[in-house]
Amino acid sequence: MAGDIDRGMRMDREELRESFESLRRREFGRLDRLGQVYLDYTGSGLYAESQIEAHTRLLADHVLGNPHSVNPASMAATELVEEARARILSFFQADPEEYVVVFTSNASGALKLVGEAFPFRKGSLFTLLQDNHNSVNGIRSYADRRGARTVYLPLSPELRLSREVPIPPAVQEASLFAFPAQSNFSGVKHPLELVVEAQNLGYEVFLDAAAFVPTNPLDLSEVSPDYVAVSFYKMFGFPTGVGALLARKEAIRRLRRPWFAGGTVEYVSVQNRIHQFRVDAEAFEDGTLNFLSIAAVTPGLEFLAEVGMDRVRERVRQLTEVLLDSLRGLCHSDGSPLVEIYGPGDTTDRGGTVAFNLRGADGKIFPYANVEGAASVEGLSLRGGCFCNPGAGETAFDLPATEALRCFKAMPQGSFSLDELAQCIPEEVPVGALRASLGIVSTEEDLRRMTDFLGRYRDQSVPG
Numbered sequence: 001m002a003g004d005i006d007r008g009m010r011m012d013r014e015e016l017r018e019s020f021e022s023l024r025r026r027e028f029g030r031l032d033r034l035g036q037v038y039l040d041y042t043g044s045g046l047y048a049e050s051q052i053e054a055h056t057r058l059l060a061d062h063v064l065g066n067p068h069s070v071n072p073a074s075m076a077a078t079e080l081v082e083e084a085r086a087r088i089l090s091f092f093q094a095d096p097e098e099y100v101v102v103f104t105s106n107a108s109g110a111l112k113l114v115g116e117a118f119p120f121r122k123g124s125l126f127t128l129l130q131d132n133h134n135s136v137n138g139i140r141s142y143a144d145r146r147g148a149r150t151v152y153l154p155l156s157p158e159l160r161l162s163r164e165v166p167i168p169p170a171v172q173e174a175s176l177f178a179f180p181a182q183s184n185f186s187g188v189k190h191p192l193e194l195v196v197e198a199q200n201l202g203y204e205v206f207l208d209a210a211a212f213v214p215t216n217p218l219d220l221s222e223v224s225p226d227y228v229a230v231s232f233y234k235m236f237g238f239p240t241g242v243g244a245l246l247a248r249k250e251a252i253r254r255l256r257r258p259w260f261a262g263g264t265v266e267y268v269s270v271q272n273r274i275h276q277f278r279v280d281a282e283a284f285e286d287g288t289l290n291f292l293s294i295a296a297v298t299p300g301l302e303f304l305a306e307v308g309m310d311r312v313r314e315r316v317r318q319l320t321e322v323l324l325d326s327l328r329g330l331c332h333s334d335g336s337p338l339v340e341i342y343g344p345g346d347t348t349d350r351g352g353t354v355a356f357n358l359r360g361a362d363g364k365i366f367p368y369a370n371v372e373g374a375a376s377v378e379g380l381s382l383r384g385g386c387f388c389n390p391g392a393g394e395t396a397f398d399l400p401a402t403e404a405l406r407c408f409k410a411m412p413q414g415s416f417s418l419d420e421l422a423q424c425i426p427e428e429v430p431v432g433a434l435r436a437s438l439g440i441v442s443t444e445e446d447l448r449r450m451t452d453f454l455g456r457y458r459d460q461s462v463p464g
């Protein structure tokens with residue numbers, strides 16, 4: 001679905017460039033003032049100055065107290081929280097009759113809420129792509145504990161879902177299917193059609209949209225996953241500490257929470273040892289909401305809506321094309337490529353997150369951490385490691401499972417590091433990569449500075 005729209009829209013390159021560069025000057029002037037090249041948008045988005053000004057004004061002009069009481073300060077806060085809830089639904093075109101918004105501290109919090117309350121049982125399945133963030137992988141611990149079976153679907157060498165292994169039908173109710181709308185490792189946009197496909201096979205579907213929504217429109221009137229997780233700092237930088245679970249009412253009512261907390265219950269009787277949960281979102285929001293930060297979500301969404309998510313997606317697509325071409329163009333004098341890209345080599349069904357390693361003139365891989373460190377000295381923010389996505393890394397690096405197991409087992413708790421792992425694994429296999437991820441105000445100049453930096457490794461060999 002996303003791919004069709006991608007292919008259908010080719011906005012004018014010059015018009016987009018001018019408009020996003022002007023946005024950068026207006027709202028993100030600090031990047032150029034400080035000479036920074038920020039290429040870690042999948043790690044975190046950046047906030048526009050106007051968001052901060054709007055939030056500061058809001059705090060200065062209101063008296064805001066703990067929500068859900070009838071005093072004026074409380075009511076003012078409740079109003080802002082409910083406004084944010086409604087804006088989130090409208091931003092994602094989710095029907096308020098169908099979906100609710102549960103505030104969480106981040107996408108991981110949303111995933112955990114569902115994982116711990118999902119009624120897995122013997123015979124049910126937790127089926128997920130090998131390409132998932134650890135906050136999705138972690139749900140398998142809940143599935144294991146309740147006797148459900150976890151099934152990983154393998155990836156193709158291009159790090160897309162390999163269709164060689166079919167999705168197993170859920171023969172038992174209470175089976176969950178999870179996948180990322182966009183990989184935080186490879187940038188692959190997994191087809192949103194998987195939502196309906198898995199639902200038709202008897203699953204409830206959790207769409208991890210954390211890495212997708214910062215640069216793509218998500219329309220929940222077109223596709224209706226049972227659960228969706230997002231982190232707002234990834235979308236618009238500020239506030240941190242606020243995410244959301246968007247859940248279909250029908251689905252959230254099937255969840256069984258393992259505990260209750262202040263705010264989630266209609267009543268609790270200590271002498272009778274009984275309690276009754278509130279309904280829908282309220283049953284899932286433990287304790288006092290982060291209400292001052294939640295108030296900053298509405299201006300953040302307004303900002304993105306004003307810029308236009310279709311435009312952001314197209315601008316990022318165009319820049320990703322430039323980035324992939326430039327990386328491919330970096331070669332040693334003997335013509336061998338300097339950059340090994342993990343994932344698709346063009347922008348078809350892929351977003352602006354590009355994982356890669358540098359291969360020296362001697363054919364060996366430069367340790368990613370050394371390159372990341374050298375980039376930092378130049379004011380370049382890249383990210384190195386495996387990005388909390390071990391499954392994509394294992395496929396990308398062709399990590400031999402038995403070797404990896406031997407090495408993991410050899411590292412007592414407290415001693416693990418990717419560096420240690422690299423020492424243990426056969427020399428030619430990398431254990432991490434570099435990641436450049438593009439966002440709303442990335443520019444051609446950012447990319448040029450990055451490729452100039454990488455170009456310095458031309459004809460270099462990996463030091464002894």
Ligand SMILES: Cc1ncc(COP(=O)(O)O)c(C=O)c1O
Nearest residue numbers: 106107108133180184210211231
């Ligand atoms: C695809 C994906 N899912 C989940 C997460 C977890 O997000 P958070 O750390 O905000 O909970 C991330 C974070 O990078 C991500 O990229």
